[in-house]
Amino acid sequence: MAQKITLKKIAKDLKVSISTVSKALRDSHEISMETRDKIKEYAREFNYKPNSIALSLKNQKTKKIGIIIPEIVHHFFATVISGVERVANEKGYQVIITLSGESFDKEVVNMDMLANGSIDGFIMSLSKETMEKQDFHHLREVTNQGMPVVMFDRVSNDISCDKVIIDDVAAGHEATEFLLRKGRKRLGIISTVDYVNVGRLRSQGFKQALQQRGFEVEDRQFLKIEDIDSCEKDIENFVVNNNFDAIVAVNELFAVMASKALQKAGKKIPEDVAIVAFTDGILSKFASPTLTTIGQNGEEMGGVAAAILIEKLESKNHDNEIYETVIVKTTLIERESTP
Amino acid sequence: MAQKITLKKIAKDLKVSISTVSKALRDSHEISMETRDKIKEYAREFNYKPNSIALSLKNQKTKKIGIIIPEIVHHFFATVISGVERVANEKGYQVIITLSGESFDKEVVNMDMLANGSIDGFIMSLSKETMEKQDFHHLREVTNQGMPVVMFDRVSNDISCDKVIIDDVAAGHEATEFLLRKGRKRLGIISTVDYVNVGRLRSQGFKQALQQRGFEVEDRQFLKIEDIDSCEKDIENFVVNNNFDAIVAVNELFAVMASKALQKAGKKIPEDVAIVAFTDGILSKFASPTLTTIGQNGEEMGGVAAAILIEKLESKNHDNEIYETVIVKTTLIERESTP
């Protein structure tokens, strides 16, 4: 019902000019106390709030940052968003979220939609399909326009921008070494296909840790999941048919599937088989047994990514071509799945 | 590096007027084929995309919808967002997300930030604190301005707008009746404090179902959780000290806590105690045993909410004061926690 109240309307009602109203509301000394008070009271009464679209147009900045992630129904990404949102809000920015659904085309479309002035900068994690195709033209297009991009988790070396990651190799190494120190000798890893960098790198750390201890590393120790929706049988076969005494899983889901399959086969966890998972989500805390995990601190990653992006947005010299890669520390959280 | 390309720039480079460029790009017959082609090719070459901020200002609509939810690291809300995003994107809308963190003040601040022209309409679920205070002035303010609001899940009868909910009473009834039909006689329910409507209503359904079957209902059958972070002990006491043979829990977390406490106490599930949970999330699928749940179909709720909102946004007669409340069907999913 009540019309949107604008400077123009206030000006007309109070019989002053638009500039006077604008200045009065910003407490300009150019306007007499008398008129200032009159205008401010009127504005308060009618609950005037400056139109943010007009401000965006005028200032050539939107105070919004765009996030593109593969999925939101995924604990890790949800925590990252939570972190982004926290620091963004602190600094007066809003967060626009779009989902690629692991699809390259949707990623491109969403980027295009946001890159036309809707936002000031991007925070994103690549879709699986994008990593497979290795096609980054949409990212180049955006960065070439001078719009800052911060990538996290699923990043690419082919594109130069700020990045926030964990040291996946070191984390894979740490998980493995942790199990080895517990005296385990027959290790297996459940990972993703190699083009997903986090899976590849964690596997690499796994391999390194074993080799440093003088173990032979064979292909049968590696299971690489392609499709997350139909991997249950594969995981069951993998853990039951190989006489492992410890399993590393690159995410919670794989870990809990392995855990269940092993228990079904009569194995005891952690006595017979120990398990270390990645991503310290809700599953790890409430599975039976609870899972020892390498926490990725998604909240922190999101916060750091947002801080870097905003820093860049508000820095004066725009041609600052120095990009940083922040490595967020992982945290090993011991629970029941390891002795 | 490369400057943002605008109509003005194209016009200058091609020595025509801005209007000509605009018309040419929209294939106006007022412009000759020759100039049209020239302009369109130039635009394509420099990858011109109309500035969405300018369009928003001109059209007085942003094609963005704002979501305010208590938490994103929560499977149900994540699925709702996913649903909203899906249908919003289909219709050319973008989604802006803000988190209240269950805080009234943050909810108000975020609403104010978005209500100043940033978005065309709201989809929201109330924070716990808001429900406790019963203070809805921020919602009134927004709806009075003529901005459509669609509430879901945590709604209030005090505010008139479109709503998308499940029939919580019926769902509580269904869960209870399901257990009764399985022959269970000593039921308990783990719920939230009463000012959270979903907890209250589901408890109500629980009570009704028991009474219809002629059972006495006592207070000791109800546990009402206030603080989700420190409820583990309460739940353990509740389920262990009362000789229940069946438990209804208003969310997954409570259910899995109950399940673990019971197993620790030597009870078998579902033989000794059966459990039905609400919210068909990841925990229900992977807990041990897996949980029978009442699925709230969050994805669908989000989709419906978005559809209603967009419908309202695009309807011509703006003074349409008829609000609907859509009830999304729940789905009982049987798993191992019930016989």
Add this chain to the structure above:
DNA sequence: ACATTCTACGAAAACGTTTTCGGTAAAAGA
């Protein structure tokens, strides 16, 4: 009494679009 400095305000441009309204020239009609 005249020049100068304040005080208090308004006009207008700019951000990037779309659209309405004219307007000029050439083509068509008479």
Add this chain to the structure above:
DNA sequence: TCTTTTACCGAAAACGTTTTCGTAGAATGT
């Protein structure tokens, strides 16, 4: 040849701000 239509294009307003500049009148200085 003169008028009317048509094809093609530009000027300007509008969306809601902020900000620069200009200026009228009052106050101050000499």
